[in-house]
Amino acid sequence: MxxxxxxxxxxxxxxxxxxxxxxxxxxxxxxxxxxxxxxxxxxxxxxxxxxxxxxxxxxxxxxxxxxxxxxxxxxxxxxxxxxxxxxxxGLQGAFGRRRWRIPSTRQNPRAIPAPDLVERNFTADAPNKLWVADATRIPVGEGVFWLAAVRDAFSNRIVGWKSSDRCDTDLVLGALEYGVWSRDVRDGELVHHSDRGSTYTAIRFANRLADNGIAQSMGSVGDCPLSG
Known part of the structure; x- marks a missing residue:
């Protein structure tokens, strides 16, 4: 949009x-x-x-x-x-907790991950300095859907999100675009941190971050505490 x-x-x-x-x-x-x-x-x-x-x-x-x-x-x-x-x-409660344990993040072995600029220090001294992102697999009565969300580390509030029945680059891009649209993002001041899942290592995603002057940071696979 x-x-x-x-x-x-x-x-x-x-x-x-x-x-x-x-x-x-x-x-x-x-x-x-x-x-x-x-x-x-x-x-x-x-x-x-x-x-x-x-x-x-x-x-x-x-x-x-x-x-x-x-x-x-x-x-x-x-x-x-x-x-x-x-x-x-498109938000629903989860059912079938045994299925909830299925890993939701897969790494592309051929992708070159971004450096870890955060080193597990998920705090910020001002808004729009550090965003933490993740994509979560949610089993529901009708099957499975995915929720990608971006949290501002300063306020601990969700700034962007998108849900879909597929976990792909479009999903995480949608969450990013929502955050960029709703916040005052200034060139060179924001770090976007995620795990090394294939959706976040996609070239399209890295290019979109660069277009907005956002530095990309990555931890290990599944190592992105969105809620804490």
């Missing part, structure tokens, strides 16, 4: 077709970003809290537990509204 907005020199319909985005989706998104209603703004703020709780639970919390956590945080909201927002975002 942001690519289309930031590159007006390209025909909108052509870019949307290449990116696989429906025209109606783009124009509705643009309408909401230009003149968002009070209800939309409230929903976006609430959804950020929901995603934070859901991701911190490892993707296991369904709407009842998410609603309970919101109440504990002092956020008064109906359970139906929580269910609606989670459904629209």
């Amino acid at each position: 942001r690519f289309v907005k930031d590159h007006p020199q390209f025909p909108v319909e052509l870019v949307l077709r290449v990116l696989g985005i429906a025209s109606s989706t783009f124009y509705e998104w643009r309408k909401r970003t230009i003149t968002p209603s009070a209800r939309q703004l409230a929903d976006e703020e609430l959804l950020a809290e929901i995603v934070d709780i859901h991701t911190s639970s490892g993707g296991t919390y369904g709407s009842p537990r998410v609603h309970a956590m919101l109440v504990r945080r002092g956020i008064g909201v109906s359970r139906k509204r929580v269910e609606r927002l989670m459904r629209s975002a």
Whole structure:
């Protein structure tokens, strides 16, 4: 979405077709970003809290537990509204905990990982200095879906996320793009840290980080504590 907005020199319909985005989706998104209603703004703020709780639970919390956590945080909201927002975002509780133990991250043995710029010091002295990213496999009643999320180490809040039935480069790119779009990212000030999974070692992902002046950092496979 942001690519289309930031590159007006390209025909909108052509870019949307290449990116696989429906025209109606783009124009509705643009309408909401230009003149968002009070209800939309409230929903976006609430959804950020929901995603934070859901991701911190490892993707296991369904709407009842998410609603309970919101109440504990002092956020008064109906359970139906929580269910609606989670459904629209593709967030569900996890089932079948034995399957949950299946490893979710695989390393591409031919890829050259980025250096570890963090060395397990997952703290930051200001927003948008260190983002920590991970992709989580979540078994659900209908099968399996994946949740990619990006957390700001300073506030411990989710700044970008995307869900899909496949764990691929598009999944983690979507989470990154959401974070870049929603935050004031300044060239040369932000480090993006992840494990060495094949989605994060993809050339497309590295190039997108470079386009935004973001330094890439990687730990070992599966070594990216998104929730802690």
